[in-house]
Each structure stands twice: as structure tokens, then as C-alpha cells.
């Protein structure tokens with residue numbers, strides 16, 4: 427037997443409940459590989475997050491175990507019970523879990539520990555308790571996979587709900603483009619007939635030339651036509667109808683709305699007669715109206731298609747498909763893309779206010795995941811608003827952090843609920859409505875992946891979630 431004062435004796439080991447089933451050989455092996463260590467009152471034994479190199483068993487003294495919870499050190503347990511253990515408790519799982527201390531241990535009084543190097547402890551568990559080892563492995567790894575899978579599922583659910591909204595958004599411009607195209611086809615066919623009629627009227631080449639010039643000018647005016655209020659448009663139409671009546675143009679009321687929409691007024695119409703002659707006025711006018719009409723339709727198609735590609739762009743920005751997972755992003759692009767995805771889900775009674783600090787520098791981050799964060803916060807805010815109120819999305823800078831705030835004027839988070847909102851599966855929503863994962867996932871993305879922070883301030887009528895993201899790239903893995 428060893429007499430080295432740093433080595434535990436077999437007799438000492440035998441008194442520990444952890445080792446009660448071990449035989450003499452096993453105890454001797456442990457005595458040989460372990461060491462006794464005393465820590466002074468107040469000193470740290472190991473620290474959460476550091477590589478877990480040792481397994482500790484308390485022999486004597488009082489210790490405090492604590493965990494960091496959102497920046498605060500929270501004591502989990504304080505004990506003097508001989509035989510309690512901590513440290514590299516998952517060493518036998520090897521690289522299946524990250525081998526870091528999951529909590530911190532401090533000596534409250536002078537305390538003595540049996541210390542086993544992590545590999546020694548792992549070896550002992552694996553060789554002496556193979557079956558228990560397999561069971562534990564299944565439990566840990568299985569649980570972690572479940573959590574990951576639940577997270578992925580949540581992500582898909584959110585995307586599903588939002589893509590339904592997007593489909594709805596796409597329908598309007600797509601329908602508008604299809605309708606405008608059908609009308610345009612009719613108009614172009616009618617113009618071909620008109621052309622035949624103009625040819626029959628044997629306009630001389632100079633007149634035809636002037637007509638084409640007027641046509642070019644009309645096209646330019648359509649492009650620059652201001653959009654008038656209903657009242658202003660109707661006034662302008664009345665004026666045109668009067669002018670057309672005075673000039674013996676039949677059914678002037680039919681032409682006036684198109685001419686007004688195209689930005690043509692009485693002064694412009696007055697240029698037609700001198701150019702083509704009184705006898706050709708009506709035909710020329712109808713021909714020009716067709717031109718305006720087709721231009722307007724093409725502009726409508728252009729706008730609709732522009733809206734469609736804008737939406738598709740936002741969806742792409744939102745999903746970050748085909749993009750590198752980690753990149754430097756303009757956070758406003760991400761916020762806007764997310765809000766586009768929400769457009770159909772924002773009730774008419776909710777006012778959306780964007781207060782962006784456009785001078786903010788770009789942010790290094792995982793764009794698709796950050797979109798998840800805004801999605802969850804906006805979804806919660808809309809849930810809290812329940813149909814009316816104000817949703818504010820704000821960006822500000824706070825020293826080295828970019829801050830995104832999502833605020834709502836809803837009822838607020840009750841005092842007794844607040845400590846639990848970031849817990850997985852915590853929800854106050856009816857069964858089937860909330861999974862309670864929104865904030866848990868957001869917290870993990872912001873705090874673990876981006877080394878930032880999420881804070882919340884809430885009073886009735888004003889709830890603000892603040893997401894702080896470091897503007898400088900952390901050295902960590904992510």
C-alpha cells in the first residue's frame with residue numbers, strides 16, 4: 427500500500443458511496459491513479475466552460491456548485507456531503523459531447539477532494555460498467571439528437587407558415603400581370619386594325635411622320651405620368667371630355683380616363699389638330715389613345731413582375747438558400763426580408779414602424795439563423811398584439827454591439843412568467859398553438875452562436891426584446 431500523502435488510501439475510497447461496489451483490485455487501481463487535493467476556502471476548484479480535465483469527489487469541507495444563467499452566476503447546490511462528485515462527469519462519452527465543465531465549483535470552507543484525471547475516470551467507467559455506459563450513452567446522445575430535431579422541426583414550421591403568407595403575396599401581382607397581358611394582347615390586335623384604317627385614309631407621309639412623333643411624345647408622358655388622386659383625376663377627365671365634345675370626337679368619355687392616366691391634358695391634345703389636320707383628328711386621337719393604353723398596360727406588367735421578383739428576392743434573402751452560412755450581412759436587409767415574409771400575417775389593425783439606424787456597420791453572423799430570431803420575436807409580438815397596436819422594429823448601436831429591438835404595445839409579460847420565457851417548451855399559449863420553443867431557439871442562436879445576448883423589458887402596453895450582437899467577430903467556433 428502506498429504511503430504517499432497525496433494518494434488516497436483504499437480504506438478512504440471504500441467509504442465513498444460512489445465506489446461501494448468496486449472490488450479490491452479496482453480500488454487499488456483507483457488509489458494508484460487518483461490524488462488527494464485540498465483547496466483553500468473561497469478558491470475556485472474548476473470553472474464552467476473550461477476543458478473538463480478532472481473528476482472530483484468531495485472528501486471533506488463545504489462546496490458550492492453554480493451555473494452561469496444569462497450572465498449571472500447562480501448557485502445550484504451548496505453541500506458538505508462527503509462523496510458528492512462533479513467535474514468531468516461525462517468523460518466516458520468522449521467526443522460525443524463537448525468535454526467542458528458544465529458548472530463551476532468553489533470551496534466554501536477548506537475542502538479536500540479525491541481527484542481523478544478525466545481519462546482515468548472514463549477508462550474505469552467504460553471497463554467496469556460497460557452496460558451502464560451504453561445506457562447512459564443512449565440517453566445523452568438520444569436526448570441531444572431529439573433537441574436538435576425539435577429545433578429543426580420548429581424551423582420548418584416557421585418557414586411553412588411564412589411561405590403560405592408569401593404565396594398569398596405572390597398571387598396578387600401574378601394575377602395582375604396575367605390580366606394585363608390578356609388586355610394588352612387585345613389592344614395590340616386592335617391597333618393592327620387601326621393601322622390598316624390609317625393607311626386607307628391615305629395620310630400623306632409628312633402627316634404620318636408627325637403622328638409618330640406625337641406617339642413617341644405620348645409614350646414619354648406615360649412614363650412620367652403622376653398618379654393623381656381620384657378627385658384630381660375626375661376633374662382632369664371632365665376637362666378632357668368637354669374638349670373632346672367641342673371637337674366633335676364621339677364617345678370622348680371613353681377615351682378621357684386613359685388619356686388622363688397617361689398624363690395627357692388639353693394643352694397636349696391641342697397639338698394634334700395642327701399636326702394631322704381637322705379631318706384626321708378623331709382617328710389620330712383614337713390611335714394615340716391606344717398607344718397610351720398599351721403603354722399603361724406594359725407599365726402595369728412591369729410593376730407586377732417587379733413586385734414578384736422583389737418578393738422572390740426577399741424569400742431568398744430570408745431563407746439564405748445558396749448563401750454561405752456565415753457571412754457579413756446588412757442586418758436591415760435581413761429584417762426587411764423577414765417582414766416581407768410576415769406581410770400577409772400582419773393584421774390591418776397593427777401598425778408596423780421601422781426605425782433603422784442606417785449608419786450601422788455590417789454584421790458578421792449566421793444570416794438564416796438571425797432571420798429565425800427576428801421571426802420568433804415578431805411572431806411573439808404579433809401574438810401579443812392580437813390584431814391591434816404597434817409593432818416596432820428598431821436598430822441601434824450600443825458600443826461594440828448592434829442592437830435589434832422588437833417592441834409591441836401588447837399586454838406585456840406577467841412578472842411570474844418572465845423568468846421562464848426562455849425555457850424550452852414553456853408557453854402560455856393554448857395547446858397546439860405554441861411549442862414554447864421560439865425564445866429558447868432564439869436564445870441559443872443569439873447567445874451560443876453569436877456570443878450576443880437577448881434581454882427583455884416589459885410593462886403592460888410596452889414589451890421590448892433587445893437582441894445584442896457583437897460587431898466584432900468573436901474568436902470562438904460558433
Ligand SMILES: Nc1ncnc2c1ncn2[C@@H]1O[C@H](COP(=O)(O)OP(=O)(O)OP(=O)(O)O)[C@@H](O)[C@H]1O
Nearest residue numbers: 806807810838847853854855860861862863864865
Ligand atoms: N411580446 C410578448 N408579449 C407577451 N408575452 C410574450 C411575448 N413574447 C413572449 N411572450 C411569452 O413567452 C412565452 C414563450 O415564448 P416562445 O416564443 O418561446 O413560445 P411561444 O410563442 O409560446 O410558442 P412558439 O414560439 O413555439 O409558437 C409565450 O408563450 C408568452 O407567454
Ligand SMILES: [Mg+2]
Nearest residue numbers: 802806864865
Ligand atoms: Mg413564440
